[in-house]
Amino acid sequence: MSSWKVNNENSVSDRANPWVIVAGGFHREGGMDKANLALAEYLIDTGTPVHVVCHSVDPDLSRHRLVTVHQVQRPAGSFLLGEPLLDLAGRKVARRVIAQWPRAVVVVNGGNCIWPDVNWVHYVHHAWKPDTHTGPAWFRAKAAASDWLQRRRERRAIQKARLLITNSNLTSRHLVEHLDADPSRIRTVYLGGESEWGATTPEERALSRSELQIPESRAVAVFVGAMGYDQRKGFDVLFEAWRLLCTRPEWDVDLLAAGSGSAIEMWQARVAACGLEQRIRLLGFSRRIDKLLAAADLLVSPVRYEAYGLNVQEAICRGVPAMVSTTAGVAERYGAELREMLIEDPENAGELVDRLWAWRERREDWRARFEPLGKTLRGRGWPDMAREMAAIIRQQCAAGAGHQVFEHVAAGGKPVTQPGRAQ
Numbered sequence: 001m002s003s004w005k006v007n008n009e010n011s012v013s014d015r016a017n018p019w020v021i022v023a024g025g026f027h028r029e030g031g032m033d034k035a036n037l038a039l040a041e042y043l044i045d046t047g048t049p050v051h052v053v054c055h056s057v058d059p060d061l062s063r064h065r066l067v068t069v070h071q072v073q074r075p076a077g078s079f080l081l082g083e084p085l086l087d088l089a090g091r092k093v094a095r096r097v098i099a100q101w102p103r104a105v106v107v108v109n110g111g112n113c114i115w116p117d118v119n120w121v122h123y124v125h126h127a128w129k130p131d132t133h134t135g136p137a138w139f140r141a142k143a144a145a146s147d148w149l150q151r152r153r154e155r156r157a158i159q160k161a162r163l164l165i166t167n168s169n170l171t172s173r174h175l176v177e178h179l180d181a182d183p184s185r186i187r188t189v190y191l192g193g194e195s196e197w198g199a200t201t202p203e204e205r206a207l208s209r210s211e212l213q214i215p216e217s218r219a220v221a222v223f224v225g226a227m228g229y230d231q232r233k234g235f236d237v238l239f240e241a242w243r244l245l246c247t248r249p250e251w252d253v254d255l256l257a258a259g260s261g262s263a264i265e266m267w268q269a270r271v272a273a274c275g276l277e278q279r280i281r282l283l284g285f286s287r288r289i290d291k292l293l294a295a296a297d298l299l300v301s302p303v304r305y306e307a308y309g310l311n312v313q314e315a316i317c318r319g320v321p322a323m324v325s326t327t328a329g330v331a332e333r334y335g336a337e338l339r340e341m342l343i344e345d346p347e348n349a350g351e352l353v354d355r356l357w358a359w360r361e362r363r364e365d366w367r368a369r370f371e372p373l374g375k376t377l378r379g380r381g382w383p384d385m386a387r388e389m390a391a392i393i394r395q396q397c398a399a400g401a402g403h404q405v406f407e408h409v410a411a412g413g414k415p416v417t418q419p420g421r422a423q
Contacts, residue, residue, distance in 0.1 A: 016047060016048060016049055017048075017101050017103050017104050017105070018048065018049035018050060018051060018097055018101055018104050018105075019043055019048060019049070019050050019051070019104065019105045019106070019107065020050075020051040020053065020090070020093055020094050020097050020104060020105070020106045020107070021036060021039065021040055021050060021051070021052050021053070021107045021108075022053040022054070022086065022087075022089075022090035022093075022094075022106070022107070022108045022109065022112060022113040022115070023036040023052070023053075023054050023108075023109045023112065024054060024055050024056070024079070024082075024083075024086070024109070024112065025054055025055060025056040025057070026040055026052055026054055026056070026057045026058055026061055027056060027057065027058045028058065029287065031122075031191070031308070031310035031311075032109065032122045032123075033056075034310070034382070035120075035122070035167075035191055035192075035382070035385070036054075036109070036120075037058055037061060038192060038382035038383065038385060038386045039107070039120075039385075039386045039389060039390070040052055040061055040067070041061065041382075041383075041386070042382075042383055042386030042387060042390060043066075043386070043390065044061075044064050044066040044067060045383075046390075047066070048066070049066045049067075049068070050066060050067050050068070051067075051068045051069075051070060051093055051097055052067060052068070052069055052070065053070045053072065053086065053089050053090045053093050053113075054069070054070075054071060054072065054086070055071070055072055055073070055074050055079075055082055055086065056071075057069055057071065070089055070093050072085050072086050072089045073085070080142065080145065080146050080149070083111075083112055083149075083153075086112055086113065087112060087113045087114060087153070090108060090112070090113035090115065091113060091114070091115060094106045094113075094115055094117075103397065105117065105118060105393055105397065106118065107119075107120055107393075108120070108157065108161075109121070109122055110122060110123060110124075110125075110154055110157060111125070111150060111152075111153030111154035111155075111156070111157040111158075112153075112157075113157070114153065114156050114157050114160060115157075115160065115161075116160040116161065116162055117161065117162060117163070118161065118162070118163045118164075118165065118393055119157055119158065119160075119161035119163070119164050119165070120165045120389075121158070121164055121165065121166045121167070121171055121175065121307075122167055122171075122307055122308075123171075123307045124154070124171055124174040124175060124178060124179070124307060125147065125150040125151050125154050126151055126154060126155070126174070126178035126179055127174040127178055127305060127307075128232065128304065128305030129147065130143050130147055130230035130232060131230055131231060134229055134230075134231070135229030135230075135262070135263065136229075139229045139262060143229075143230060154179070155179060158175060158179045158181055159179075161185070162185065162396075163185055163187070163392075163393065163396050164181060164185050164186045164187070165186075165187050165188075165189055165389060165392065165393075166186060166187070166188050166189070166307075167188070167189070167190065167191050167307055167308040167329060168188060168190065168307060168308050168329025168330065168332060169188050169329070169332055170307065170328075170329040170331075170332060171188070171307045171308070171329055172186045172188050174307075187392050189385060189388050189389045189392065190308075190333070190380070190385065191308055191310055191313065191385055192380055192381045192382035192383065192384055192385030192386070193310070193313050193314060193317050193377055193378070193380065193381060193382065194290065194314060194317065194381070194382075195317070195378050195379070195380070195381035195382075196381070197290050197314070197317055197318055198317075198318075198378065199317075199318060199319035199371075199374060199378070200293070200294040200318050200319050200320070204294045205294050205295060207294075208291045208292070208294040208295035209295045211291065212256070212291075212292070212295050214254075214295055218252070218253075218254060219252060219253040219254070219297045219298075219360070219363065220253065220254050220255075220256055220295060220296050220297055220298075221253055221254070221255050221256075221296065221297065221298040221299070221300050221356075222255070222256045222257070222258065222292055222293065222295075222296040222298070222299050222300070222315075222320075223235060223238055223255065223256070223257040223258070223259070223299070223300055223301070224257075224258050224259060224289060224292070224299065224301075224311040224315075225259045225301065225303070225311060226259050226260065226261040227257070227259050227260065227261035227262075227263050227264045227267055227282075228261040228262050228263055229261075229262055229263045229266075231304065232303065232304050232305055232306075233259070233301070233302075233303055233304075234301070234302035234303050234304055234325065234346050235257065235259075235267065237302050237346060237347065237348070237349050237352060238255075238300055238302050238352065239267070239270065239271075239280070240349040241302075241349045241350075241352040241353045241356060242255050242276070242279065242280060243274055243276065244349065244350075244353050245353055245356060245357070246276060246279050251357075251360075253297070253298075253356075253360060254278075254279050254280070254281070255279065255280045255281070255300075256281050256283060256292065256295075256296070257280065257281070257282050257283060258283045258284070258285070258286040258289065258292055259284075259285065259286075260284050260285040264282060264284065267282060268282055289311070289314065290314075290318065293314065293315050293318040293320050294318060296315070296318075296320050297320070297321075297363055297367075298320065298321050298322070298323065298359060298363070298366075299311065299312060299315035299320055299321070299322040299323070300322075300323045300352075300356070301322065301323065301324040301325065301328065302323075302324075302325055302343050302346045302352055303324070303325050303327060303328050303346060304325070304327060304346050304347070305327055305328075306324075306325070306327065306328035306329060306330070307328075307329050308328070308329040308330050309324055309328040309329060309330035309331070310330075312324045312328065312330045313330055313333075313377055316370055316373055316374045316377055317374055317377050317378050318374075319367065319370070319371065319374055320367075320370075321341065321359070321363075321366040321367055321369075321370045322341065322370070323341045323342075323343060323355060323356070323359065324341070324342065324343065325342070325343040325344075325346040326342050326343065326344055327346055333373065333377075334373070335373070337369060338369065338370065338373065340355070340358065341355070341359070341366070343355060
């Protein structure tokens with residue numbers, strides 16, 4: 001089920017209560033994975049031993065003397081098949097650690113592990129149902145099975161958690177509305193970001209545009225997100241809006257889309273069929289989003305559902321205006337002065353056309369209007385997020401909340417739901 005990799009665990013002081021973090025990944029190639037990595041790095045920087053239970057892990061993290069890695073394989077590379085194994089491994093590690101350190105902290109992500117401690121919720125499956133009527137038969141079958149399993153596990157995990165930490169007020173609200181979570185158990189902690197990226201300099205913009213073969217005189221919008229058949233990221237609506245805009249001779253903006261997924265070949269064929277190869281470039285998966293944003297004049301994210309929206313935050317940190325749906329958690333960070341950049345109906349390509357055209361008419365003005373928010377977001381990096389989250393959790397531990405559960409587990413019992421918790 002899992003392979004065990006122990007890194008100098010015996011050198012850790014017995015006085016330090018360790019943390020167990022159960023997550024799909026701890027690396028810099030995805031929003032949730034970046035957040036989990038940031039929490040682990042903050043803890044070890046403060047001298048706290050950490051057990052990470054995961055499918056993939058950053059090599060530097062795995063080599064740290066305070067880190068014990070419990071790596072779980074994904075059969076056939078499948079996340080659907082790998083998550084039950086992650087759950088089993090996570091509970092096994094949590095029981096072992098708590099047996100030795102009864103006041104250890106266990107952090108899980110959503111429904112990936114059923115454990116009665118801290119649940120860091122990055123996504124609420126009950127808040128959005130993927131469209132399983134599109135795409136090939138294999139996708140429809142897989143999507144239906146995955147959605148059923150994720151919802152079932154999510155409900156159990158949320159009901160058991162003593163503390164729920166979310167990435168936005170939208171996510172907090174969804175936990176209450178869809179899963180009857182007790183609001184008193186929920187805390188919102190916004191994601192941190194790559195504060196070291198900073199606002200794009202003219203030199204960096206020129207270099208990035210040269211590497212991407214973009215003339216300085218040409219305006220460019222970017223899309224960053226997965227291209228799956230479920231269309232959650234809204235690329236289908238963006239594509240239709242772009243097709244309509246390109247029928248206007250005055251539309252002089254090109255689109256670059258970064259992201260991989262099951263539907264990317266379909267979109268490549270559709271771009272070619274519409275003769276838009278010079279106006280829409282599909283870049284596939286990219287590890288250099290910072291460079292892509294440096295070349296951009298706008299980021300467009302017409303998502304149907306997004307618990308937060310780290311791509312939007314990263315764009316704004318780079319000094320790039322971002323247009324995003326109100327159905328994304330990050331939209332709640334927009335003030336009234338940025339309201340025109342929020343998409344009210346992510347299904348409506350006509351609305352998106354109007355908003356894109358309005359942005360084009362005042363694009364330099366929009367860059368200046370986003371700068372105050374960019375300054376605020378750049379001032380809060382990943383360590384700041386992790387520090388805030390750890391402080392909340394430790395405050396709850398200091399208050400003794402829920403420790404009867406851990407004492408029961410340490411004594412050999414099974415995890416139980418605390419009295420008064422929603423069933």
